[in-house]
């Protein structure tokens with residue numbers, strides 16, 4: 001693939017973050033603006049879809065404007081507009097999609113529909129404009145994508161060439177964190193709350209199951225979630241107070257062990273050169289440390305600001321579609337359940 005010089009405006013609105021960013025040549029971040037609705041949804045213990053889309057409607061114009069201002073560019077200076085086409089919440093995706101179509105139509109620039117999971121993978125290529133670039137990931141590579149909606153192992157053979165090896169059969173890793181946090185009375189989003197509570201807890205206090213799902217590259221987190229529930233019920237039935245920190249630390253250890261072990265097994269099996277860990281759960285400190293210390297291969301884990309949803313990763317992935325001339329027609333629809341391969 002010949003790689004042109006291009007400034008891409010990325011737009012992301014698949015869940016509860018309204019985001020826009022400008023990225024040069026798929027890697028260099030010139031602006032990366034994210035408006036989170038987290039506080040709004042926290043009172044409901046999870047994302048409230050209709051509220052999310054309405055918040056996107058209110059925020060999107062100002063967020064895109066900010067992304068352009070912070071990159072010191074006008075819309076005319078942009079080469080193409082990349083937007084998350086799916087997967088995600090339909091009503092939320094539509095807001096970003098319509099903004100992107102409007103801008104592309106008004107400026108005559110290409111429209112690039114990007115898969116959100118592909119975006120998470122491309123977060124490993126990004127670096128801030130004022131920093132020196134790291135070595136880009138080398139193919140073939142294995143990506144562990146762990147977010148609120150997904151836990152997937154993906155073999156990435158080349159730019160935009162994916163083979164999905166497996167995924168969760170029930171709860172996504174982030175979803176398990178969110179549900180267990182709720183069980184333990186910890187605030188939404190559950191991942192950061194469990195991580196915080198774990199700091200003062202003992203990871204070996206409770207032994208929760210580690211479902212390795214041998215013979216497949218799939219994950220299952222419903223067993224560990226149910227085991228935490230049963231333990232909580234049994235402690236409460238004896239009228240003892242919950243050892244929240246120990247429960248959180250033991251749960252976190254069980255999930256992280258499975259994620260790391262399966263990833264390293266798949267990396268070995270498919271003889272990849274490098275590993276990428278991405279998605280909201282890749283912000284988890286224990287996961288980052290364990291993956292980095294146990295892998296013999298180079299591991300790319302984006303900085304925290306690029307682990308959770310953002311538009312720089314959409315612009316980054318969009319760049320490779322632009323380079324291939326893979327432009328989207330103006331009648332593309334959002335794809336709420338779009339698989340990566």
Ligand code: KG4
Pocket residue numbers: 015146147148149150173174175177178189190191192195279280281282283284285307308309
């Ligand atoms: O990628 P993301 O921002 O949105 C989706 O595409 O889903 O991921 C959000 C998920 C939530 O489930 C959240 O609890 C989890 O990522 N998360 C974490 C941490 N930070 C965010 N999970 C574990 N540890 C963390 N530090």
Ligand code: ZN
Pocket residue numbers: 116120147148279280308309
């Ligand atoms: Zn995401």
